[in-house]
Amino acid sequence: MDDKLMLMIPGPTPVPERVLQAMAKHPIGHRSADFSAIFAEVTENLKWLHQTKNDLLILAGSGTAAMEAGIINFLSTGDKVLVGTNGKFGERWGKVCAAYNLDVQYITAEWGKPLDPNEFKQALEADTAKDIKAVIITHSETSTGVINDLPTINQYIKAHGALSIVDTVTSLGACSVPIDEWGLDVVASGSQKGYMIPPGLGFVSVSEKAWKAYETANLPKFYFDLGPYRKNAAKNTTPFTPAINLIFALHAALGMMKQEGLETLFARHDRLRSATRAAVKAMGLPLFGPDECASPAVTAVMPTGVEAEKIRSIMRKKFDIALAGGQDSLKGKIFRIGHLGFVTDRDLLTAIAALEATLQELGHTGATPGAGVAAAGEVLNR
């Protein structure tokens, strides 16, 4: 049915009605006191969500823009960087580094498996010359639904002294990323994920240590030069025209998140992850990636006996539910259920119920129809 779409993809995520309405307000001048007041409150609340006192800068651009800014502001041509890759986004950050002629050393894991913290430990301990200037890691790998052990890896980075540059695009807002407690240097994310607003804003938090590196970093940049963003943020403004209406939306969304509270917010995502995985197992579908490193934002399923794309197609056509497909080499092999942002227990039950009906239509015989909803319900009622 038209206008009945339900997003269960890892971005864009559903947007609350009151956020859409805030976004639909007439724009105001971005150099006005009224806008600065909103911008100040948004920045303050973003710091609350990011659990940091570091600078929190807002760019008009996607998550990739924020991550590129997070990389190029703190490094110089030829600098050695260690990049962890176990999915599409880890690979992308390697490509960004290559585009800027950085000397990239990869630590890889198979797509669907987590990065091994010990490999970082060894590589960093072996670098007694301290040639490695930064370590770049994707926290929640959106392409596979795997969350990497960031706190452990970051311990090794801190022991070495390199900067940590972290993609938290699908983890921030979905699970606790205590930036200051962990001591993360540069943390980048995007608006259409845990932040419950449409795409178009990128966020970068920057530690004092990273600002120190900024002073001597020589990679060319202008729009992405975070120095002017910092200087302007201190005056509650931006160096270039901000995406005003998305700031309105973020203002409303952060208000809702503050009302929910960090603990409840993270517990909700944790519950949705567990319920999704329990349901998928009960439906007799193989999960892609182990429980121990399951992302709170997105769950990947690698069905056998039924085609992933057929499942997606029926879910979309018959039930107006959008699921994500696999990317690159996983195209057609997996489907992904997004459960981050403005997603409730009811939404998850809805998606699971529709998935079971879809499996029935496809003649899937691996499990008793209804078992998925029962398993999800059991987790949700804990």
Add this chain to the structure above:
Amino acid sequence: MDDKLMLMIPGPTPVPERVLQAMAKHPIGHRSADFSAIFAEVTENLKWLHQTKNDLLILAGSGTAAMEAGIINFLSTGDKVLVGTNGKFGERWGKVCAAYNLDVQYITAEWGKPLDPNEFKQALEADTAKDIKAVIITHSETSTGVINDLPTINQYIKAHGALSIVDTVTSLGACSVPIDEWGLDVVASGSQKGYMIPPGLGFVSVSEKAWKAYETANLPKFYFDLGPYRKNAAKNTTPFTPAINLIFALHAALGMMKQEGLETLFARHDRLRSATRAAVKAMGLPLFGPDECASPAVTAVMPTGVEAEKIRSIMRKKFDIALAGGQDSLKGKIFRIGHLGFVTDRDLLTAIAALEATLQELGHTGATPGAGVAAAGEVLNR
């Protein structure tokens, strides 16, 4: 009064109700067929507005992002470029070039004066070695309300063979910029101006000649690398997550512009420019910049006897009308009336009437109260 703001600034410009409503729709997946259909239509209609068959690429970012992409995709380290500057934005493009270690030669004019096409002619004719790879010009200088003689300057660029890279941020949609007829290579603009939507999107059109230069250009880029945008646009999609809801808004806005028609659209802006200037003269206020190079988007006024900032303050507080101030060295010396995008004859009369009431309050004695509205009305009724 709250929620009664009227924007008469050169960006953000007023947004029509139906555009705000289109923007407030729930986002859909950007990798869906539904989104691709909208994206295809938006691209097609943008080409109509830009009067071009060249590639028309859409970035999530501000106008500065689009302009930076327009510069760095087609040049290599050390390349010589000729940059025209007669205001804040011309100066900004020089800074972008400097940030990327380009060899910048400036052609300057005083703020408020137009660039002299003959200076371009001389500089380009003197460059017999063809060292100058590109000429960068701001068409409508938003900071001063001056429009540069782009078609004439571009003739000299074509005779020389360098690429033309043009900032049309406040000219596109406000006056005719026939990209193909003039033979412009790279044309960049931003969404919150003539396009009648909020900020957050940048547009770049690229000629075949520019794509040829792209092949050997070596400046580092990733998010701004237009090659992948071109490749993806051919499949009605984008390399990175687009600002989905701003695309919805643009879809609606372009629909309105098509309904109005190019000729009517440009005639309206021409009429608003003439009426504004006639009114300002009739009010006894000095225009900043001569009539011959007056921008159809914004009119700058340099009041004498009354303070520019006092005028702006009363206009804002008493009549909820936002006017723009001066930038950099013009701060406090001029005010600027934006009249581009979703602005009608009625809006202009409103602004002029309020401006006259403001001048009365400030005890301005240079003209008969009512003369401004009378002069504007005379032009509008032509």
